[in-house]
Amino acid sequence: MEGNLEEAVGIINELIERIENAHLNIALTGESGSGKSSFINAFLGIGHEDGDAASTRVMETTTSISSYEHPKFPNVTFWDLPDIGTPNFQPKSYLKQVNFSDYDFFFIFSSARFRENDAKLAQEIRQMGKKFYFVRTKVDSDLDNERKAKPKSFNRENVLQQIRKNCSQHLQKVGIEEPQVFLISNFELASFDFPKLLDILGEELPEHKRHVFLLSLPNISEAIINQKKATLQEKIWLKDLTSVLQPFSSLMGMSREDNIAQLQKHLNDYQRAFGVDDASLLKISQESNRSIEELKTFIKSPHLLTIKEDESLSERYAEIFCSLNGGLLATGPYYRKSYKMQLYFLETVADDAKTLLREIWESSV
Incomplete structure (x- = not known):
């Protein structure tokens, strides 16, 4: 409100640090x-x-x-x-x-x-x-x-x-x-x-x-999964806000490969938080007597990073960007692309958690 962007960014970063620590x-x-x-x-x-x-x-x-x-x-x-x-x-x-x-x-x-x-x-x-x-x-x-x-x-x-x-x-x-x-x-x-x-x-x-x-929290209901999703959305928004307030300094020194690696880390973090990472799927497989391969047929997030033989990971991300935004030129600066990609990853992983809850646990009751 006062036009002091540097102080605003400092306050937001302090809040993010308190959350993460x-x-x-x-x-x-x-x-x-x-x-x-x-x-x-x-x-x-x-x-x-x-x-x-x-x-x-x-x-x-x-x-x-x-x-x-x-x-x-x-x-x-x-x-x-x-x-x-x-x-x-x-x-x-x-x-x-x-x-x-x-x-x-x-x-x-x-x-x-x-x-x-x-x-x-x-x-x-x-x-x-x-x-x-x-x-x-x-x-x-x-x-x-x-x-x-x-x-x-x-x-x-x-x-x-x-x-x-x-x-x-x-x-x-x-x-x-x-x-x-x-x-x-x-x-x-x-x-x-x-x-x-x-x-x-x-x-x-x-x-x-x-x-x-x-x-x-354990994924025992869709309500809990939605609460997890909401709190992660808030954190994504806070980090994106700092990028909006300082768009140039936040991107300095970041190569395209670094950006992709960071997005991969976000996806992996969401999968762990919602219990759809490989270790969690192994545990679910053992407890439900279903193979990991069968479990992966129910969900989408493990396949988000799957690339074809003639395709690079960078091209795979570009394809997802285009499908989300109607073309890379329409998405604006990178931080807007990253923000939308993180939300897309989060939405996909949360949906996977709900699918597993319905298909595996509720069906066994």
Whole structure:
């Protein structure tokens, strides 16, 4: 507005840097066997038998702090904290012992009723200005048990309402006013309250941390895929805006080959973020009993860079540019071409993720 382009570019670049360097530290606490480890594995897309999986042994009690980095986004870390109330971790000293200030927010887990120590911990967290969320796990098992015990009178919604009511009442008795409890199943993340929990987290996180949080989410619904796509579109737009404000300096020293290599990197990054890269496809292949070749018949992004024997990669990109813009001469400066190409790559990869969700996971239900 003031015509100070240099300052404007500096502000935008600072915002982009904050987004790209943001770290998210998520703490999980709760009694042994409450499903913390299963939640971590499900969120990170790690099988329980994988070497880097969080331990899910029923009788194991967490006596030290364990960290689990996201396999694709190492700046997102889950911290499995010791159970509060054990001899070595009493409520009054717990937050100091577990390095409270290191975490962005807390999940407090239970597979039954929340305990008095859970409520005390929540109150301490609130007093120190951090967010916490009560997570009641294993509701799929509760529903199954209730269905078997009362096959004639079983009502799914009534059972869920009763579980939520019991948890809330117990927390209210120990001093938590209007507690919000999220019912989840670690084996059915797309069901129950998990999507609602993600929405609330997305709203309450700072903008730069919201970006990395959304990218780290598992592809369990088209809504999540759309959220990932929107946050990446915003980042593409911010970077394009800096090119618009300084079109000459941003292109100095960049050869055509450098530009193509940069576009290839963008495509590869999008494929990793949406789980349609080669490593992700291999994992999907193993879990769905479908070959990688079959999976690639459903999607388009692996073929975007495919070139013919008599064609160069540069010519392949020129062909895509023309198909998007009606000819290279109509596209304007390179940064406009790059912007449109990135959006095209992003749209294609996001559509691929939705296709795999429908063809592989939803068809197996």
